[in-house]
Each structure stands twice: as C-alpha cells, then as structure tokens.
Amino acid sequence: MAEQKLTGRRAIVTGGATGIGYGIALRFIAEGATVIITDIDKAGGTNAAERLGPSCDFVHHDVSVPEEWDNVFAIAADRFSGLDIMVNVAGVTLMGTIEDVDVKTWDTTMAVNVRSCFLGCQGAIKLMKNDGGGAIINMASVSAFRPQAELVAYNTSKAGVDMMTKSVALHCARSGYGINVNSINPGVIQTAMLEKVINQVEDGEALMDSYKAMHPIGRIGEPEDVAAMAVYLASEEASFITGSGFTVDGSLSNN
Numbered sequence: 203m204a205e206q207k208l209t210g211r212r213a214i215v216t217g218g219a220t221g222i223g224y225g226i227a228l229r230f231i232a233e234g235a236t237v238i239i240t241d242i243d244k245a246g247g248t249n250a251a252e253r254l255g256p257s258c259d260f261v262h263h264d265v266s267v268p269e270e271w272d273n274v275f276a277i278a279a280d281r282f283s284g285l286d287i288m289v290n291v292a293g294v295t296l297m298g299t300i301e302d303v304d305v306k307t308w309d310t311t312m313a314v315n316v317r318s319c320f321l322g323c324q325g326a327i328k329l330m331k332n333d334g335g336g337a338i339i340n341m342a343s344v345s346a347f348r349p350q351a352e353l354v355a356y357n358t359s360k361a362g363v364d365m366m367t368k369s370v371a372l373h374c375a376r377s378g379y380g381i382n383v384n385s386i387n388p389g390v391i392q393t394a395m396l397e398k399v400i401n402q403v404e405d406g407e408a409l410m411d412s413y414k415a416m417h418p419i420g421r422i423g424e425p426e427d428v429a430a431m432a433v434y435l436a437s438e439e440a441s442f443i444t445g446s447g448f449t450v451d452g453s454l455s456n457n
C-alpha cells in the first residue's frame with residue numbers, strides 16, 4: 203500500500219457536502235487525515251459525513267456569517283486540540299453581466315466566495331500559528347483570470363480570493379508561522395455547481411459542449427483532479443510552496 207501523505211493531520215473543509223469539497227474530504231481521509239466538513243446544506247452534510255465514516259464530522263455552517271465561524275473553530279479546537287489544514291471550498295456562482303447583476307447578488311457572491319476565505323484564514327491562523335503551523339488552501343477558479351461577461355461578480359470574487367491568498371501567505375511567511383497559504387484554480391469541474399449553471403441558461407447542452415471544447419486535454423475535470431492538488435499542497439512535500447495559485451484545468455487557461 204502506498205504511504206499515506208496526511209497521517210494524523212487535522213483538517214476543516216468547507217462546502218464538504220458535495221462536489222469539490224466532498225472530493226477533497228474523501229481523499230484527505232484516505233491519506234490518513236481526520237476531517238470536519240462544514241456546509242450550509244444540513245441534510246447533505248450529515249449524509250456526506252456518514253458516507254465518509256468515523257474520521258469525519260459535520261458542522262452546519264454558513265461561511266458568510268462570522269459568528270458561525272467562531273462555532274466551527276471552537277468545535278475544531280475542542281475535537282482536535284488544534285488544526286493543521288484549512289480548505290476554503292464553499293462558493294456560489296451567481297450569473298449576470300454588469301448590466302443585470304443587482305447589489306444583493308453582488309454582495310452575496312462576495313460574502314460567500316471572498317469573505318468566507320478571509321474569515322477561514324483568520325481563524326485558522328489563530329489555531330495554527332502557535333501549534334507548529336499548517337496549510338491553508340483557498341478555492342479560486344480559472345475565472346480569476348479568464349473573464350466571462352455573464353460572470354462579473356464571480357470573476358471578481360475569484361480574483362479577490364487569489365490576491366487575498368498571496369497577501370495572507372506573505373504575512374504568514376514573514377511572521378515565521380510555518381503556515382503555507384495557496385489557492386487552486388480549477389477549470390470546469392463536473393459537480394452540482396456546474397449542473398446549476400447549465401440549467402440556468404437557455405441552451406445548456408450547447409454551453410456544456412463549449413465547456414468541453416475549452417479544455418484542450420479533451421475532457422472537463424472531476425473533483426478527484428482537484429483533490430489530488432489539495433493533498434499535495436497540504437502535505438510536507440509542499441513546504442516551500444506558499445503564496446501561489448495552481449491551475450487544475452486540462453490546459454484551459456492556455457487555450
């Protein structure tokens with residue numbers, strides 16, 4: 203059997219009920235970690251934790267609400283007596299161009315996609331900095347640097363996640379905390395979020411075909427593709443890597 207890469211590591215993964223977050227939790231556990239998944243979807247999160255088994259707990263959590271983060275970190279401190287890995291995955295894709303996005307949609311996107319990472323980084327650093335350091339991974343997207351007219355809020359939020367990651371990484375490096383902070387920029391990944399986007403447009407099939415054609419490698423991604431990068435960034439092997447964004451996109455961003 204191959205050596206496990208995250209033996210004994212304690213992790214929080216937001217948005218763990220499904221999709222990329224679930225895929226990361228699954229891989230982390232296979233690599234020997236203990237994981238708290240959090241999600242706004244109570245039934246989905248409970249069910250996911252059951253499927254993930256005894257190395258997983260679920261905490262009901264809206265990542266856009268600061269007080270709910272206090273609860274998540276209190277549970278982690280209590281259950282784990284610390285934290286080694288924080289993965290900020292939860293996010294939403296709310297569509298609209300500059301002419302049709304309203305302020306509520308804009309604010310929701312920023313709260314769920316960007317403020318969540320800010321709060322997750324802040325709380326994780328408190329737990330990690332005097333306890334041997336750790337790894338923080340923020341889920342951005344190729345949308346951070348590939349504009350789409352109908353994704354003005356999403357594009358902006360993911361560019362914000364990338365730059366926040368760099369700023370937080372620089373602070374942690376200079377402070378000597380031993381905390382590495384990186385982001386992942388997936389291409390199109392087969393998840394419920396993608397299904398929602400496809401269902402929101404008139405010709406979903408055509409959009410899906412265009413997404414597939416965007417990936418020179420000949421397929422869209424799977425949650426496992428992103429999880430493999432998360433395992434690497436959370437492992438000892440990535441100890442010199444901080445403040446970077448990693449595309450997992452079948453060369454989409456070069457197309």
Ligand SMILES: NC(=O)c1ccc[n+]([C@@H]2O[C@H](COP(=O)([O-])OP(=O)(O)OC[C@H]3O[C@@H](n4cnc5c(N)ncnc54)[C@H](O)[C@@H]3O)[C@@H](O)[C@H]2O)c1
Nearest residue numbers: 217219221222242264265292293343388390391393394395
């Ligand atoms: N699927 C893709 O093609 C793709 C590509 C690039 C980046 N991403 C990013 O990856 C992340 C996960 O995407 P996914 O495709 O797995 O999405 P998904 O919709 O399949 O899963 C997202 C999870 O986050 C949860 N969530 C949503 N709002 C929340 C909130 N306020 N508080 C807590 N949990 C909340 C949902 O309930 C869901 O379980 C997102 O940040 C997304 O922007 C996805």
